[in-house]
Amino acid sequence: MITASPPTEGPVISLDRVSVRYGRQRALAGVTAGFAPGAVGLLGPNGAGKSTMLKALLGFIKPEEGTMRVLGLDVAEKPIEIRARIGYMPESDSHIPGMNAVSFVAYCGQLSGLPAVEAMQRAHEVLYYVGLGEARYRNVETYSTGMKQRLKLAQALVHDPDLLFLDEPTNGMDPKGRDEILELIRDLGHHKRVNLILSSHLLPDVEYTCDSVIVMDKGAVAAQGPIAELKGPAGRVFELRVKGDLPAFLGVLERRGIQSTATDEDILRIFVPDGMDARDVFALARDSATQVRHLRPSIPSLEDVFARALGEQ
Amino acid sequence: MPIHDQSYRRYGGRREDVRRAWTVIAQSGIMTLLKRRAFLGLLLVAWLPFIVRAVQIFIAANFPQASILAMRAEQYRAFFDQQGIFVFFVTVYVGAGLIANDRRANALQLYLARPITRAEYVAGKMAILVTFLLAVTLLPGLLLFLLQAAFAGSFAFARENIYLVPAMTIFSLVEVFVAAFTMLALSSMSNSNRFVGIMYTGIVLFTDAMYAALRGITGSSAVAWMSFPANLAQIGDLIFRQPLRHDVPVAVSLIVIAALLAVSLSVLERKVRGVEVVT
Numbered sequence: 001m002i003t004a005s006p007p008t009e010g011p012v013i014s015l016d017r018v019s020v021r022y023g024r025q026r027a028l029a030g031v032t033a034g035f036a037p038g039a040v041g042l043l044g045p046n047g048a049g050k051s052t053m054l055k056a057l058l059g060f061i062k063p064e065e066g067t068m069r070v071l072g073l074d075v076a077e078k079p080i081e082i083r084a085r086i087g088y089m090p091e092s093d094s095h096i097p098g099m100n101a102v103s104f105v106a107y108c109g110q111l112s113g114l115p116a117v118e119a120m121q122r123a124h125e126v127l128y129y130v131g132l133g134e135a136r137y138r139n140v141e142t143y144s145t146g147m148k149q150r151l152k153l154a155q156a157l158v159h160d161p162d163l164l165f166l167d168e169p170t171n172g173m174d175p176k177g178r179d180e181i182l183e184l185i186r187d188l189g190h191h192k193r194v195n196l197i198l199s200s201h202l203l204p205d206v207e208y209t210c211d212s213v214i215v216m217d218k219g220a221v222a223a224q225g226p227i228a229e230l231k232g233p234a235g236r237v238f239e240l241r242v243k244g245d246l247p248a249f250l251g252v253l254e255r256r257g258i259q260s261t262a263t264d265e266d267i268l269r270i271f272v273p274d275g276m277d278a279r280d281v282f283a284l285a286r287d288s289a290t291q292v293r294h295l296r297p298s299i300p301s302l303e304d305v306f307a308r309a310l311g312e313q
Numbered sequence: 314m315p316i317h318d319q320s321y322r323r324y325g326g327r328r329e330d331v332r333r334a335w336t337v338i339a340q341s342g343i344m345t346l347l348k349r350r351a352f353l354g355l356l357l358v359a360w361l362p363f364i365v366r367a368v369q370i371f372i373a374a375n376f377p378q379a380s381i382l383a384m385r386a387e388q389y390r391a392f393f394d395q396q397g398i399f400v401f402f403v404t405v406y407v408g409a410g411l412i413a414n415d416r417r418a419n420a421l422q423l424y425l426a427r428p429i430t431r432a433e434y435v436a437g438k439m440a441i442l443v444t445f446l447l448a449v450t451l452l453p454g455l456l457l458f459l460l461q462a463a464f465a466g467s468f469a470f471a472r473e474n475i476y477l478v479p480a481m482t483i484f485s486l487v488e489v490f491v492a493a494f495t496m497l498a499l500s501s502m503s504n505s506n507r508f509v510g511i512m513y514t515g516i517v518l519f520t521d522a523m524y525a526a527l528r529g530i531t532g533s534s535a536v537a538w539m540s541f542p543a544n545l546a547q548i549g550d551l552i553f554r555q556p557l558r559h560d561v562p563v564a565v566s567l568i569v570i571a572a573l574l575a576v577s578l579s580v581l582e583r584k585v586r587g588v589e590v591v592t
Contacts (some may be wrong), residue, residue: 055587055588058425058426058587059587060422060425060426060586060587060588061588080331080428080429080430081428083426083427083428083429084331084427084428086426088422088423088426090419090422090423090426092419092422093418093419094418094419094420094422094423095418095419095420095423096415096418096420096423097410097414097415097417097418097420098345098414107337107341108423108427110329110334110337111334111337111338111424111427111428111429112331112334112427112428113328113329113330113331113334113428114324114326114328114329115326115327115328115329118324118326118327122324125321125322126321129320129321155423157321159324160323160324187320187321188321192320192321192323
């Protein structure tokens with residue numbers, strides 16, 4: 001597992017050896033993780049256990065072992081107190097039938113403990129904030145997919161939670177709508193000081209909105225820490241195109257501790273460890289009778305972190 | 314500089330006790346139904362027997378030659394029998410979609426991600442149905458009793474028949490809660506309120522039809538335990554101190570109703586969840 005230095009503040013969420021099982025299928029396998037304050041991305045391919053983790057934190061699913069703490073409270077002992085301070089934007093299309101948007105959001109606010117008048121006022125405010133101000137009196141069943149996503153964000157925000165769970169918030173959105181909702185999420189996490197967990201399989205979404213990341217794979221944590229630290233310093237990632245015995249060359253790289261991933265365009269991305277540079281790559285190519293046709297320094301991205309983490313798994 | 318800042322702001326105001334969330338569900342559900350004209354029409358029709366009985370009480374009290382029309386205990390029992398049909402219609406109209414519609418719209422996870430327990434969610438939904446069912450059973454029943462006591466001109470009627478007040482209350486509660494639990498359990502099993510309505514109608518009609526057929530064959534009403542309405546009628550007769558209409562022991566009817574409640578609770582416990590786990 002790749003781990004960056006621990007956060008200076010205490011974690012907003014901590015999981016200690018949490019395991020969840022659906023029948024014979026193990027969805028979370030002894031997960032130990034800490035979510036730093038601020039915006040944290042929960043990354044992983046489909047089926048990695050991201051949604052299961054969120055549902056366990058909400059108390060929908062009871063883990064067979066392990067302990068979870070949210071905002072300093074034990075999930076098993078204080079689920080109601082925790083849920084009063086959480087906003088949840090589910091992945092699937094969800095609404096309460098037969099209501100217009102403002103009634104729906106105000107109703108959600110009241111369910112979370114806001115008095116009726118304040119809930120209605122907050123409903124108007126958050127609907128404007130998410131860009132549904134003009135459509136707030138329309139029945140939610142007439143909304144487009146993008147509008148429903150915004151509405152789900154509004155209902156999660158109405159009671160001003162200390163922590164937001166956003167499960168695939170850009171699902172089904174057009175590029176413009178996606179950019180707008182990512183801008184809102186970034187604003188919440190960075191300017192409004194709302195702690196948020198963004199669960200997604202879309203790396204650019206997480207990279208744009210989050211400061212830290214937890215990468216999940218096959219029910220386990222593959223990497224966690226601040227994105228900047230996990231990416232490592234610039235100049236240690238290279239794009240490379242070679243001609244010759246590729247498997248042999250990859251074997252040589254691996255033996256020297258250089259990780260590599262193939263991209264779609266017949267280009268390798270290699271991660272050079274400390275104490276090595278481009279000259280060493282040329283030398284290794286020469287030793288394995290391989291021609292280097294292209295070598296260019298590249299900027300480390302979250303994709304590299306993701307690829308390395310999943311490679312290590 | 315904007316005149317009004319429409320960005321997100323933190324909330325620093327008052328918060329209610331989250332344990333009252335079930336009342337928010339109930340209040341919202343009741344107000345939504347009261348806005349429907351068709352439902353108001355149904356409620357109005359359900360009160361017609363009350364109006365007829367009220368006129369009957371008025372005539373009996375004011376015209377000595379019509380004193381034979383004065384309501385007696387068995388007529389109170391008959392009134393609750395009449396209201397049974399409205400209990401059925403209100404249960405289907407109000408109850409079928411209570412949980413099924415939330416299931417269809419994936420709303421359960423929205424409710425249960427908030428500070429609401431599953432029991433509070435069910436209590437809120439049940440309060441909607443129970444309110445309207447009591448409005449067509451207990452409320453008109455008690456009003457009739459008060460009306461008759463008021464028109465009697467003395468305390469004699471009220472003193473002699475005071476047992477009718479707890480009888481009406483207990484029977485209404487039994488009838489209403491059995492209908493409400495059964496309907497909510499069915500509603501939690503499907504995403505379609507129409508299908509739920511059909512299932513409930515099937516349970517009521519099919520069990521009664523089966524009993525009628527077996528009674529025709531055997532010539533005995535001892536098999537009344539298999540009919541949902543017959544069991545309630547048997548319990549009602551006991552509560553109102555009336556002769557039992559079926560040969561089945563009341564204890565058996567009570568066991569059947571208790572079993573139905575237990576099954577309903579078990580279904581609700583398994584089906585009302587924030588996430589449905591399929592293994």
